[in-house]
Amino acid sequence: MSEVQGEYQAGVCNIGARETTRRRAVGIAALVFALISGYTLLMANDLNKSARWGIFFPLLVSAIGFIQARNKFCLAYGLAGTFNFGKIGDMQRVFDAESKRSDRKKALSILIQAAIISGIATAIFVTLP
Numbered sequence: 001m002s003e004v005q006g007e008y009q010a011g012v013c014n015i016g017a018r019e020t021t022r023r024r025a026v027g028i029a030a031l032v033f034a035l036i037s038g039y040t041l042l043m044a045n046d047l048n049k050s051a052r053w054g055i056f057f058p059l060l061v062s063a064i065g066f067i068q069a070r071n072k073f074c075l076a077y078g079l080a081g082t083f084n085f086g087k088i089g090d091m092q093r094v095f096d097a098e099s100k101r102s103d104r105k106k107a108l109s110i111l112i113q114a115a116i117i118s119g120i121a122t123a124i125f126v127t128l129p
Helices: 017-043 049-071 075-080 097-127
Strands: none
Touching: 017 049, 049 097, 075 097
């Protein structure tokens, strides 16, 4: 097993430092977008309150980015059965069926966590005066 593959742990860790930094950057960018959008929606008093639900998607992207960075685990790689500890885009395949199953379980867990976090944040935002 090469040094690159030696860091992969099924259902635990499927990305290295570069990919982790990339996920954190996406989380930050999406959060900034959500905050700017939220502020704009709050200032537009003439808009229907239901328009505020639109902030869910940037919050979801942000939450996914931060959770992936914290866990060193890429949701998309987990679903695709791949991992990467080298250069960005230099993915390796997971061949073991049990490892793939474990990775998919972790990926779905990340998606559910992000949906809950962004759903709660969106609901609070919608109820603001």
